Amino acid sequence: MDFLAEGFRRALALLLAGDAEVFGIALLTLKVAVVATIVACGIGLPLGYFLATRRFWGRRAALTAVNTALAFPTVVVGLLLYGMLSRRGPLGGLGWLYTWQAIVIGDVLLALPIAAALSAAAVQGVDPRVRRTALTLGAGRWRTAWAVAREARFALAAVITAAFGQVVAEIGAAMIVGGNIRGSTRTLTTAVALYTSQGDFGLALALGFVLIAMALVVNVALQALQGKGGA
Protein backbone atom coordinates (compact mmCIF):
# COMPACT_ATOMS: atom_id res chain seq x y z
CA MET A 1 0.00 0.00 0.00
CA ASP A 2 3.02 2.32 0.33
CA PHE A 3 3.09 3.00 -3.42
CA LEU A 4 -0.50 4.22 -3.24
CA ALA A 5 0.21 6.71 -0.46
CA GLU A 6 3.33 7.83 -2.30
CA GLY A 7 1.23 8.28 -5.44
CA PHE A 8 -1.28 10.44 -3.58
CA ARG A 9 1.50 12.63 -2.17
CA ARG A 10 3.01 13.17 -5.63
CA ALA A 11 -0.35 13.87 -7.13
CA LEU A 12 -1.06 16.55 -4.56
CA ALA A 13 2.39 18.10 -5.02
CA LEU A 14 1.96 18.21 -8.82
CA LEU A 15 -1.43 19.80 -8.60
CA LEU A 16 -0.37 22.37 -6.05
CA ALA A 17 2.73 23.25 -8.10
CA GLY A 18 0.50 23.98 -11.14
CA ASP A 19 2.41 21.61 -13.41
CA ALA A 20 2.22 22.96 -16.98
CA GLU A 21 2.04 19.54 -18.61
CA VAL A 22 -0.78 18.42 -16.35
CA PHE A 23 -2.74 21.57 -17.10
CA GLY A 24 -2.09 21.28 -20.84
CA ILE A 25 -3.39 17.72 -20.89
CA ALA A 26 -6.39 18.70 -18.75
CA LEU A 27 -7.26 21.62 -21.03
CA LEU A 28 -7.09 19.47 -24.16
CA THR A 29 -9.24 16.82 -22.51
CA LEU A 30 -11.79 19.46 -21.53
CA LYS A 31 -11.82 20.92 -25.03
CA VAL A 32 -12.28 17.52 -26.67
CA ALA A 33 -14.94 16.46 -24.16
CA VAL A 34 -16.97 19.68 -24.39
CA VAL A 35 -16.91 19.80 -28.20
CA ALA A 36 -17.74 16.08 -28.50
CA THR A 37 -20.56 16.35 -25.92
CA ILE A 38 -22.07 19.37 -27.66
CA VAL A 39 -21.94 17.67 -31.07
CA ALA A 40 -23.17 14.28 -29.78
CA CYS A 41 -26.03 15.84 -27.79
CA GLY A 42 -26.81 18.34 -30.54
CA ILE A 43 -27.52 15.41 -32.85
CA GLY A 44 -28.48 12.74 -30.32
CA LEU A 45 -31.12 14.64 -28.32
CA PRO A 46 -33.26 15.61 -31.33
CA LEU A 47 -32.75 12.10 -32.71
CA GLY A 48 -33.94 10.60 -29.43
CA TYR A 49 -36.97 12.92 -29.41
CA PHE A 50 -37.75 11.91 -32.98
CA LEU A 51 -37.47 8.19 -32.18
CA ALA A 52 -39.64 8.59 -29.10
CA THR A 53 -42.43 10.66 -30.61
CA ARG A 54 -42.77 9.69 -34.27
CA ARG A 55 -44.45 6.53 -35.52
CA PHE A 56 -42.76 5.38 -38.70
CA TRP A 57 -41.90 2.15 -40.42
CA GLY A 58 -38.68 0.70 -38.99
CA ARG A 59 -38.84 2.73 -35.78
CA ARG A 60 -38.42 -0.32 -33.59
CA ALA A 61 -35.41 -1.45 -35.65
CA ALA A 62 -33.91 2.04 -35.35
CA LEU A 63 -34.33 1.99 -31.56
CA THR A 64 -32.76 -1.47 -31.40
CA ALA A 65 -29.84 -0.27 -33.54
CA VAL A 66 -29.26 2.75 -31.30
CA ASN A 67 -29.47 0.61 -28.16
CA THR A 68 -27.04 -1.91 -29.65
CA ALA A 69 -24.63 0.90 -30.50
CA LEU A 70 -24.44 1.63 -26.76
CA ALA A 71 -22.35 -1.51 -26.40
CA PHE A 72 -19.87 -0.71 -29.18
CA PRO A 73 -16.33 -1.42 -27.95
CA THR A 74 -14.39 1.83 -28.04
CA VAL A 75 -11.33 0.22 -29.63
CA VAL A 76 -13.46 -1.11 -32.50
CA VAL A 77 -14.85 2.38 -33.12
CA GLY A 78 -11.27 3.66 -32.96
CA LEU A 79 -10.10 1.07 -35.47
CA LEU A 80 -12.94 1.79 -37.92
CA LEU A 81 -12.32 5.50 -37.65
CA TYR A 82 -8.59 4.93 -38.10
CA GLY A 83 -9.40 3.15 -41.35
CA MET A 84 -11.57 6.05 -42.46
CA LEU A 85 -9.06 8.77 -41.53
CA SER A 86 -5.87 7.05 -42.64
CA ARG A 87 -4.32 8.41 -45.82
CA ARG A 88 -5.95 5.79 -48.03
CA GLY A 89 -9.30 5.96 -46.22
CA PRO A 90 -12.34 7.82 -47.54
CA LEU A 91 -11.73 10.71 -45.13
CA GLY A 92 -7.95 10.66 -45.51
CA GLY A 93 -8.02 13.95 -47.37
CA LEU A 94 -9.00 15.77 -44.20
CA GLY A 95 -5.62 15.02 -42.68
CA TRP A 96 -7.18 14.64 -39.26
CA LEU A 97 -5.52 11.42 -38.15
CA TYR A 98 -3.54 12.02 -34.93
CA THR A 99 -5.27 15.35 -34.29
CA TRP A 100 -7.64 16.39 -31.56
CA GLN A 101 -10.43 16.57 -34.18
CA ALA A 102 -10.02 12.82 -34.78
CA ILE A 103 -10.49 12.19 -31.07
CA VAL A 104 -13.63 14.36 -31.14
CA ILE A 105 -15.08 12.32 -34.02
CA GLY A 106 -14.35 9.07 -32.18
CA ASP A 107 -15.93 10.42 -29.01
CA VAL A 108 -18.98 11.67 -30.90
CA LEU A 109 -19.48 8.24 -32.47
CA LEU A 110 -19.37 6.69 -29.01
CA ALA A 111 -21.50 9.29 -27.21
CA LEU A 112 -24.13 9.67 -29.92
CA PRO A 113 -25.87 6.35 -29.18
CA ILE A 114 -25.88 7.26 -25.48
CA ALA A 115 -27.45 10.65 -26.18
CA ALA A 116 -30.01 9.22 -28.62
CA ALA A 117 -31.00 6.08 -26.70
CA LEU A 118 -31.21 7.70 -23.28
CA SER A 119 -33.02 10.82 -24.52
CA ALA A 120 -35.52 8.60 -26.37
CA ALA A 121 -36.12 6.79 -23.08
CA ALA A 122 -36.38 10.13 -21.24
CA VAL A 123 -38.93 11.52 -23.70
CA GLN A 124 -40.90 8.27 -23.67
CA GLY A 125 -41.10 8.70 -19.91
CA VAL A 126 -42.85 12.07 -20.26
CA ASP A 127 -46.61 11.97 -19.95
CA PRO A 128 -47.89 11.89 -23.57
CA ARG A 129 -50.51 14.49 -22.60
CA VAL A 130 -47.75 17.13 -22.40
CA ARG A 131 -46.98 16.81 -26.10
CA ARG A 132 -50.65 16.64 -27.05
CA THR A 133 -51.42 19.67 -24.89
CA ALA A 134 -48.68 21.78 -26.48
CA LEU A 135 -49.82 20.71 -29.96
CA THR A 136 -53.50 21.32 -29.34
CA LEU A 137 -52.73 24.78 -27.98
CA GLY A 138 -51.12 25.53 -31.33
CA ALA A 139 -47.42 25.04 -30.65
CA GLY A 140 -45.21 24.23 -33.62
CA ARG A 141 -42.74 21.37 -33.73
CA TRP A 142 -39.90 23.12 -31.87
CA ARG A 143 -42.07 24.73 -29.22
CA THR A 144 -43.72 21.36 -28.55
CA ALA A 145 -40.33 19.67 -28.26
CA TRP A 146 -39.26 22.39 -25.82
CA ALA A 147 -42.37 21.83 -23.67
CA VAL A 148 -41.62 18.10 -23.57
CA ALA A 149 -37.92 18.71 -22.85
CA ARG A 150 -38.84 20.97 -19.91
CA GLU A 151 -40.79 18.09 -18.39
CA ALA A 152 -37.89 15.67 -18.93
CA ARG A 153 -35.19 18.12 -17.87
CA PHE A 154 -33.75 15.94 -15.10
CA ALA A 155 -33.55 12.89 -17.32
CA LEU A 156 -32.10 14.94 -20.18
CA ALA A 157 -29.51 16.50 -17.89
CA ALA A 158 -28.57 12.95 -16.89
CA VAL A 159 -28.22 12.13 -20.61
CA ILE A 160 -25.80 15.03 -21.10
CA THR A 161 -23.90 13.99 -17.99
CA ALA A 162 -23.68 10.40 -19.24
CA ALA A 163 -22.48 11.57 -22.67
CA PHE A 164 -19.85 13.80 -21.07
CA GLY A 165 -18.84 10.93 -18.78
CA GLN A 166 -18.39 8.69 -21.80
CA VAL A 167 -16.20 11.10 -23.76
CA VAL A 168 -14.11 12.33 -20.86
CA ALA A 169 -13.27 8.80 -19.74
CA GLU A 170 -12.83 7.33 -23.22
CA ILE A 171 -9.43 5.87 -24.02
CA GLY A 172 -9.63 3.23 -26.77
CA ALA A 173 -10.51 5.45 -29.71
CA ALA A 174 -8.50 8.39 -28.37
CA MET A 175 -5.39 6.21 -28.22
CA ILE A 176 -5.85 4.81 -31.75
CA VAL A 177 -6.89 7.90 -33.72
CA GLY A 178 -5.19 10.48 -31.47
CA GLY A 179 -1.92 8.69 -31.11
CA ASN A 180 -1.21 10.02 -27.59
CA ILE A 181 1.21 12.63 -28.92
CA ARG A 182 2.72 14.77 -26.18
CA GLY A 183 1.50 18.36 -26.32
CA SER A 184 -0.87 17.60 -29.15
CA THR A 185 -3.28 14.70 -28.66
CA ARG A 186 -2.46 13.48 -25.18
CA THR A 187 -5.63 13.39 -23.12
CA LEU A 188 -6.01 12.61 -19.44
CA THR A 189 -6.97 8.97 -20.05
CA THR A 190 -4.24 8.23 -22.58
CA ALA A 191 -1.73 9.99 -20.35
CA VAL A 192 -2.82 7.95 -17.32
CA ALA A 193 -2.37 4.75 -19.34
CA LEU A 194 1.06 5.89 -20.57
CA TYR A 195 2.45 7.03 -17.20
CA THR A 196 1.13 3.90 -15.49
CA SER A 197 2.90 1.70 -18.02
CA GLN A 198 6.07 3.79 -17.47
CA GLY A 199 5.79 3.25 -13.72
CA ASP A 200 5.15 6.97 -13.00
CA PHE A 201 2.31 6.20 -10.67
CA GLY A 202 2.19 9.63 -9.02
CA LEU A 203 1.68 11.51 -12.25
CA ALA A 204 -0.90 8.97 -13.44
CA LEU A 205 -2.79 9.34 -10.18
CA ALA A 206 -2.62 13.14 -10.33
CA LEU A 207 -4.17 13.09 -13.78
CA GLY A 208 -6.79 10.65 -12.51
CA PHE A 209 -7.72 13.17 -9.80
CA VAL A 210 -8.02 15.95 -12.38
CA LEU A 211 -10.34 13.73 -14.42
CA ILE A 212 -12.57 13.10 -11.41
CA ALA A 213 -12.55 16.79 -10.45
CA MET A 214 -13.57 17.73 -14.00
CA ALA A 215 -16.50 15.29 -13.91
CA LEU A 216 -17.52 16.71 -10.52
CA VAL A 217 -17.49 20.30 -11.75
CA VAL A 218 -19.53 19.44 -14.85
CA ASN A 219 -22.11 17.57 -12.77
CA VAL A 220 -22.45 20.43 -10.30
CA ALA A 221 -22.86 22.89 -13.19
CA LEU A 222 -25.56 20.75 -14.82
CA GLN A 223 -27.41 20.39 -11.54
CA ALA A 224 -27.31 24.15 -11.08
CA LEU A 225 -28.75 24.58 -14.58
CA GLN A 226 -31.70 22.31 -13.76
CA GLY A 227 -32.83 24.81 -11.14
CA LYS A 228 -34.67 23.92 -8.01
CA GLY A 229 -36.94 21.47 -9.74
CA GLY A 230 -40.28 23.20 -9.15
CA ALA A 231 -43.23 21.96 -11.19
Added chain:
Amino acid sequence: MLELRGVRHRYDGRLVLNLDHFGVPTGALLAVVGHNGSGKSTLLRLLALLETPTEGQVLWDGAPVPRRPPPALRRRVTLVEQRPILLRGTVRENLGFGLQVRGIRRTEVNREVETVAERFGLTPLLERRRHELSDGEVQRVAVARALAVRPDVLLLDEPASSADRAAAGALYRALAAERAARPLAICIASHQLEDAYRWADDIRALAEGRLSPVTPENLFRVELPPGAGVLKHARVGTIEIAVTTDRTGAVVLAVPPTDIFVSLGALPSSARNVFAGRVTRVASQRPGLVHVTADVGIELVAAVTAEAVRDLTLAPGAPVVFSFKASAVRVF
Protein backbone atom coordinates in the same frame (compact mmCIF):
# COMPACT_ATOMS: atom_id res chain seq x y z
CA MET B 1 -67.05 22.44 -40.90
CA LEU B 2 -64.94 19.64 -39.39
CA GLU B 3 -65.67 16.17 -40.72
CA LEU B 4 -64.43 12.61 -40.60
CA ARG B 5 -65.20 10.56 -43.66
CA GLY B 6 -64.75 6.79 -44.00
CA VAL B 7 -62.52 6.73 -40.95
CA ARG B 8 -61.14 3.44 -39.64
CA HIS B 9 -58.62 3.94 -36.90
CA ARG B 10 -56.50 1.16 -35.48
CA TYR B 11 -54.15 0.81 -32.54
CA ASP B 12 -51.72 -2.10 -33.03
CA GLY B 13 -54.05 -3.58 -35.64
CA ARG B 14 -57.11 -3.37 -33.35
CA LEU B 15 -59.98 -1.37 -34.85
CA VAL B 16 -60.97 1.27 -32.30
CA LEU B 17 -63.00 3.63 -34.47
CA ASN B 18 -65.14 2.89 -37.49
CA LEU B 19 -67.11 5.89 -38.72
CA ASP B 20 -68.55 6.39 -42.17
CA HIS B 21 -69.26 10.01 -41.40
CA PHE B 22 -69.00 12.28 -38.40
CA GLY B 23 -69.39 16.03 -38.73
CA VAL B 24 -69.07 18.95 -36.36
CA PRO B 25 -71.04 21.76 -38.00
CA THR B 26 -70.14 25.41 -37.42
CA GLY B 27 -71.41 26.61 -34.07
CA ALA B 28 -72.84 23.21 -33.10
CA LEU B 29 -73.21 22.08 -29.52
CA LEU B 30 -72.67 18.41 -29.82
CA ALA B 31 -72.40 15.60 -27.29
CA VAL B 32 -70.89 12.21 -27.92
CA VAL B 33 -72.01 9.68 -25.36
CA GLY B 34 -70.79 6.18 -24.81
CA HIS B 35 -69.27 3.88 -22.22
CA ASN B 36 -65.60 4.02 -21.30
CA GLY B 37 -63.65 2.45 -24.14
CA SER B 38 -66.31 3.19 -26.75
CA GLY B 39 -63.85 5.31 -28.75
CA LYS B 40 -64.86 8.79 -27.59
CA SER B 41 -61.37 9.98 -26.69
CA THR B 42 -59.90 8.59 -29.91
CA LEU B 43 -62.62 10.37 -31.89
CA LEU B 44 -61.75 13.66 -30.18
CA ARG B 45 -58.02 13.22 -30.84
CA LEU B 46 -58.76 12.68 -34.54
CA LEU B 47 -61.00 15.74 -34.61
CA ALA B 48 -58.29 17.72 -32.82
CA LEU B 49 -55.90 16.77 -35.67
CA LEU B 50 -53.55 15.24 -33.11
CA GLU B 51 -53.72 11.83 -34.74
CA THR B 52 -54.14 10.82 -38.36
CA PRO B 53 -56.74 8.15 -39.06
CA THR B 54 -55.31 4.82 -40.22
CA GLU B 55 -57.84 4.96 -43.07
CA GLY B 56 -60.16 7.67 -44.27
CA GLN B 57 -60.05 11.43 -44.28
CA VAL B 58 -60.43 14.40 -42.03
CA LEU B 59 -61.94 17.37 -43.85
CA TRP B 60 -62.11 21.01 -42.90
CA ASP B 61 -64.64 23.10 -44.83
CA GLY B 62 -64.74 20.26 -47.34
CA ALA B 63 -60.98 20.22 -47.98
CA PRO B 64 -58.91 17.23 -46.86
CA VAL B 65 -56.57 17.90 -43.96
CA PRO B 66 -52.99 16.83 -44.82
CA ARG B 67 -51.36 14.03 -42.82
CA ARG B 68 -49.14 16.59 -41.13
CA PRO B 69 -51.64 19.43 -40.54
CA PRO B 70 -50.09 22.91 -40.67
CA PRO B 71 -50.17 24.79 -37.31
CA ALA B 72 -52.59 27.34 -38.81
CA LEU B 73 -55.18 24.58 -39.21
CA ARG B 74 -54.44 22.89 -35.89
CA ARG B 75 -54.90 26.25 -34.19
CA ARG B 76 -58.58 26.32 -35.18
CA VAL B 77 -59.43 23.38 -32.93
CA THR B 78 -58.46 22.76 -29.31
CA LEU B 79 -58.88 19.66 -27.17
CA VAL B 80 -59.25 19.52 -23.41
CA GLU B 81 -58.43 15.99 -22.36
CA GLN B 82 -60.35 13.95 -19.82
CA ARG B 83 -57.61 14.32 -17.25
CA PRO B 84 -55.92 17.47 -18.50
CA ILE B 85 -52.35 18.25 -17.61
CA LEU B 86 -50.88 21.65 -16.93
CA LEU B 87 -47.54 22.43 -18.51
CA ARG B 88 -44.60 23.31 -16.30
CA GLY B 89 -45.01 26.80 -14.88
CA THR B 90 -47.73 28.86 -13.27
CA VAL B 91 -51.42 29.02 -14.12
CA ARG B 92 -50.69 32.40 -15.75
CA GLU B 93 -48.02 30.83 -17.99
CA ASN B 94 -50.41 28.01 -18.88
CA LEU B 95 -53.23 30.37 -19.80
CA GLY B 96 -50.85 32.38 -21.96
CA PHE B 97 -49.09 29.43 -23.62
CA GLY B 98 -51.37 29.15 -26.64
CA LEU B 99 -51.27 32.90 -27.22
CA GLN B 100 -47.49 33.04 -26.90
CA VAL B 101 -46.93 30.31 -29.47
CA ARG B 102 -49.07 32.37 -31.84
CA GLY B 103 -46.52 35.13 -31.54
CA ILE B 104 -48.85 37.53 -29.74
CA ARG B 105 -47.16 40.39 -27.87
CA ARG B 106 -46.55 39.90 -24.16
CA THR B 107 -48.70 42.86 -23.08
CA GLU B 108 -51.60 41.55 -25.13
CA VAL B 109 -51.08 38.02 -23.81
CA ASN B 110 -51.20 39.36 -20.26
CA ARG B 111 -54.41 41.25 -20.94
CA GLU B 112 -56.08 38.19 -22.47
CA VAL B 113 -54.90 36.00 -19.60
CA GLU B 114 -56.38 38.39 -17.03
CA THR B 115 -59.70 38.44 -18.91
CA VAL B 116 -60.03 34.70 -19.28
CA ALA B 117 -58.91 34.12 -15.68
CA GLU B 118 -61.59 36.46 -14.43
CA ARG B 119 -64.25 34.78 -16.54
CA PHE B 120 -63.41 31.38 -15.07
CA GLY B 121 -62.81 32.60 -11.52
CA LEU B 122 -59.10 31.77 -11.76
CA THR B 123 -57.66 35.17 -10.84
CA PRO B 124 -56.63 34.08 -7.30
CA LEU B 125 -54.86 31.04 -8.76
CA LEU B 126 -52.82 32.83 -11.42
CA GLU B 127 -49.44 32.51 -9.68
CA ARG B 128 -49.98 28.93 -8.52
CA ARG B 129 -48.26 25.91 -9.99
CA ARG B 130 -49.89 22.65 -10.96
CA HIS B 131 -49.08 20.77 -7.76
CA GLU B 132 -50.85 23.51 -5.79
CA LEU B 133 -54.18 22.93 -7.54
CA SER B 134 -57.02 20.45 -7.03
CA ASP B 135 -58.19 18.24 -9.90
CA GLY B 136 -61.24 20.43 -10.39
CA GLU B 137 -59.09 23.57 -10.55
CA VAL B 138 -56.76 21.94 -13.08
CA GLN B 139 -59.76 21.11 -15.24
CA ARG B 140 -61.02 24.69 -15.04
CA VAL B 141 -57.60 26.06 -15.96
CA ALA B 142 -57.43 23.62 -18.88
CA VAL B 143 -60.80 24.75 -20.26
CA ALA B 144 -59.87 28.42 -19.79
CA ARG B 145 -56.48 27.78 -21.45
CA ALA B 146 -58.23 26.19 -24.42
CA LEU B 147 -60.70 29.06 -24.78
CA ALA B 148 -58.01 31.71 -24.43
CA VAL B 149 -56.81 30.89 -27.95
CA ARG B 150 -60.35 31.41 -29.36
CA PRO B 151 -60.66 28.21 -31.36
CA ASP B 152 -63.45 27.62 -33.89
CA VAL B 153 -64.00 24.18 -32.41
CA LEU B 154 -63.58 23.25 -28.77
CA LEU B 155 -63.41 19.54 -27.94
CA LEU B 156 -64.03 18.57 -24.33
CA ASP B 157 -63.43 15.05 -23.06
CA GLU B 158 -65.51 14.47 -19.94
CA PRO B 159 -65.19 18.11 -18.90
CA ALA B 160 -67.07 17.70 -15.64
CA SER B 161 -65.46 14.48 -14.46
CA SER B 162 -63.44 16.16 -11.69
CA ALA B 163 -66.01 18.82 -10.86
CA ASP B 164 -68.84 18.82 -8.37
CA ARG B 165 -72.32 19.76 -9.55
CA ALA B 166 -71.92 23.47 -8.84
CA ALA B 167 -68.54 23.61 -10.59
CA ALA B 168 -69.90 21.68 -13.57
CA GLY B 169 -72.80 24.13 -13.77
CA ALA B 170 -70.40 27.08 -13.70
CA LEU B 171 -68.31 25.48 -16.42
CA TYR B 172 -71.27 24.97 -18.72
CA ARG B 173 -72.50 28.52 -18.06
CA ALA B 174 -69.07 29.86 -19.03
CA LEU B 175 -69.18 27.81 -22.23
CA ALA B 176 -72.67 29.11 -23.00
CA ALA B 177 -71.45 32.69 -22.47
CA GLU B 178 -68.56 32.09 -24.85
CA ARG B 179 -70.93 30.70 -27.48
CA ALA B 180 -73.22 33.68 -27.07
CA ALA B 181 -70.30 36.01 -27.78
CA ARG B 182 -68.97 34.33 -30.93
CA PRO B 183 -69.55 31.31 -33.19
CA LEU B 184 -67.92 28.39 -31.43
CA ALA B 185 -68.63 24.72 -32.04
CA ILE B 186 -68.32 22.56 -28.96
CA CYS B 187 -68.12 18.80 -28.97
CA ILE B 188 -68.36 17.18 -25.55
CA ALA B 189 -67.60 13.53 -24.94
CA SER B 190 -69.29 12.19 -21.87
CA HIS B 191 -70.37 8.96 -20.31
CA GLN B 192 -72.78 10.91 -18.15
CA LEU B 193 -75.96 11.00 -20.17
CA GLU B 194 -77.36 13.69 -17.91
CA ASP B 195 -74.61 16.10 -18.98
CA ALA B 196 -75.35 15.43 -22.62
CA TYR B 197 -79.11 15.71 -22.24
CA ARG B 198 -78.81 18.93 -20.36
CA TRP B 199 -76.37 20.83 -22.53
CA ALA B 200 -76.17 19.55 -26.07
CA ASP B 201 -78.33 20.33 -29.10
CA ASP B 202 -77.29 17.18 -30.88
CA ILE B 203 -76.43 13.92 -29.18
CA ARG B 204 -74.64 11.01 -30.80
CA ALA B 205 -73.95 7.66 -29.25
CA LEU B 206 -70.75 5.74 -29.75
CA ALA B 207 -70.52 2.02 -29.03
CA GLU B 208 -67.51 -0.18 -29.81
CA GLY B 209 -66.07 2.58 -31.99
CA ARG B 210 -69.18 2.92 -34.16
CA LEU B 211 -71.99 5.42 -34.17
CA SER B 212 -74.83 3.57 -32.56
CA PRO B 213 -78.03 3.59 -34.65
CA VAL B 214 -79.87 3.85 -31.36
CA THR B 215 -79.66 7.54 -30.64
CA PRO B 216 -79.05 8.07 -26.99
CA GLU B 217 -81.70 6.32 -25.64
CA ASN B 218 -85.27 7.55 -25.70
CA LEU B 219 -84.68 11.25 -25.68
CA PHE B 220 -87.54 13.57 -26.57
CA ARG B 221 -87.95 17.33 -26.71
CA VAL B 222 -91.47 18.13 -25.56
CA GLU B 223 -93.72 20.92 -24.31
CA LEU B 224 -95.10 20.12 -20.90
CA PRO B 225 -98.55 21.61 -20.45
CA PRO B 226 -99.05 23.97 -17.52
CA GLY B 227 -100.98 22.52 -14.64
CA ALA B 228 -100.90 22.18 -10.89
CA GLY B 229 -100.64 18.40 -10.68
CA VAL B 230 -97.38 16.51 -10.57
CA LEU B 231 -98.51 13.92 -13.09
CA LYS B 232 -98.41 15.39 -16.57
CA HIS B 233 -98.85 14.01 -20.07
CA ALA B 234 -96.51 15.00 -22.85
CA ARG B 235 -97.33 14.34 -26.45
CA VAL B 236 -94.51 12.64 -28.33
CA GLY B 237 -95.42 11.74 -31.90
CA THR B 238 -98.64 9.77 -31.75
CA ILE B 239 -98.41 8.77 -28.11
CA GLU B 240 -98.64 10.54 -24.76
CA ILE B 241 -96.02 9.88 -22.16
CA ALA B 242 -97.04 10.21 -18.51
CA VAL B 243 -94.41 11.92 -16.41
CA THR B 244 -94.19 13.12 -12.82
CA THR B 245 -92.68 16.58 -12.64
CA ASP B 246 -93.48 20.08 -11.48
CA ARG B 247 -91.75 21.52 -14.57
CA THR B 248 -93.73 23.04 -17.42
CA GLY B 249 -92.83 24.35 -20.87
CA ALA B 250 -90.00 23.12 -23.08
CA VAL B 251 -88.11 20.22 -21.54
CA VAL B 252 -86.26 17.11 -22.57
CA LEU B 253 -87.65 13.75 -21.47
CA ALA B 254 -85.43 10.73 -21.15
CA VAL B 255 -86.72 7.24 -20.58
CA PRO B 256 -83.85 5.08 -19.31
CA PRO B 257 -83.90 1.85 -21.37
CA THR B 258 -83.26 -0.22 -18.26
CA ASP B 259 -86.50 1.09 -16.70
CA ILE B 260 -88.66 -0.22 -19.55
CA PHE B 261 -90.48 -3.44 -18.80
CA VAL B 262 -90.88 -5.67 -21.88
CA SER B 263 -93.74 -8.17 -22.15
CA LEU B 264 -95.71 -9.98 -24.85
CA GLY B 265 -99.04 -8.54 -23.68
CA ALA B 266 -100.34 -5.78 -21.43
CA LEU B 267 -100.07 -6.70 -17.76
CA PRO B 268 -102.04 -5.12 -14.93
CA SER B 269 -99.44 -2.97 -13.12
CA SER B 270 -98.75 0.44 -11.63
CA ALA B 271 -96.98 1.56 -14.82
CA ARG B 272 -98.72 4.65 -16.26
CA ASN B 273 -97.05 4.21 -19.62
CA VAL B 274 -98.05 1.06 -21.50
CA PHE B 275 -97.48 1.00 -25.25
CA ALA B 276 -98.05 -1.87 -27.66
CA GLY B 277 -96.08 -2.11 -30.90
CA ARG B 278 -93.72 -4.28 -32.90
CA VAL B 279 -90.03 -4.98 -32.51
CA THR B 280 -87.99 -3.23 -35.19
CA ARG B 281 -84.46 -4.10 -34.10
CA VAL B 282 -82.65 -6.37 -31.65
CA ALA B 283 -79.04 -5.37 -31.10
CA SER B 284 -76.53 -6.86 -28.72
CA GLN B 285 -74.80 -4.09 -26.75
CA ARG B 286 -72.50 -5.64 -24.22
CA PRO B 287 -72.18 -9.36 -23.52
CA GLY B 288 -75.49 -10.41 -22.00
CA LEU B 289 -77.26 -7.08 -22.63
CA VAL B 290 -79.56 -6.53 -25.58
CA HIS B 291 -81.21 -3.35 -26.84
CA VAL B 292 -84.68 -4.05 -28.17
CA THR B 293 -86.12 -1.26 -30.30
CA ALA B 294 -89.86 -1.22 -30.89
CA ASP B 295 -92.14 1.02 -32.85
CA VAL B 296 -94.91 1.88 -30.42
CA GLY B 297 -95.98 5.00 -32.30
CA ILE B 298 -92.49 6.34 -31.67
CA GLU B 299 -89.25 4.36 -31.50
CA LEU B 300 -88.43 3.30 -27.97
CA VAL B 301 -85.42 1.31 -26.82
CA ALA B 302 -85.50 -1.13 -23.93
CA ALA B 303 -82.45 -2.79 -22.44
CA VAL B 304 -83.06 -6.41 -21.49
CA THR B 305 -80.96 -9.48 -20.87
CA ALA B 306 -80.12 -11.92 -23.65
CA GLU B 307 -82.00 -14.52 -21.61
CA ALA B 308 -85.20 -12.43 -21.69
CA VAL B 309 -84.87 -12.01 -25.47
CA ARG B 310 -84.66 -15.80 -25.79
CA ASP B 311 -87.56 -16.50 -23.41
CA LEU B 312 -89.88 -13.96 -25.09
CA THR B 313 -88.56 -14.89 -28.58
CA LEU B 314 -88.10 -11.21 -29.38
CA ALA B 315 -87.23 -10.67 -33.01
CA PRO B 316 -87.96 -7.96 -35.57
CA GLY B 317 -91.68 -7.97 -36.39
CA ALA B 318 -92.76 -9.63 -33.15
CA PRO B 319 -95.58 -7.93 -31.20
CA VAL B 320 -94.43 -6.50 -27.89
CA VAL B 321 -95.59 -4.25 -25.05
CA PHE B 322 -93.31 -1.67 -23.41
CA SER B 323 -94.29 -0.41 -19.93
CA PHE B 324 -92.65 2.10 -17.60
CA LYS B 325 -93.67 4.18 -14.63
CA ALA B 326 -94.32 7.88 -14.95
CA SER B 327 -91.72 8.41 -12.22
CA ALA B 328 -89.11 6.58 -14.28
CA VAL B 329 -89.18 9.34 -16.91
CA ARG B 330 -86.40 11.85 -16.32
CA VAL B 331 -86.98 15.48 -17.08
CA PHE B 332 -84.19 17.90 -18.07
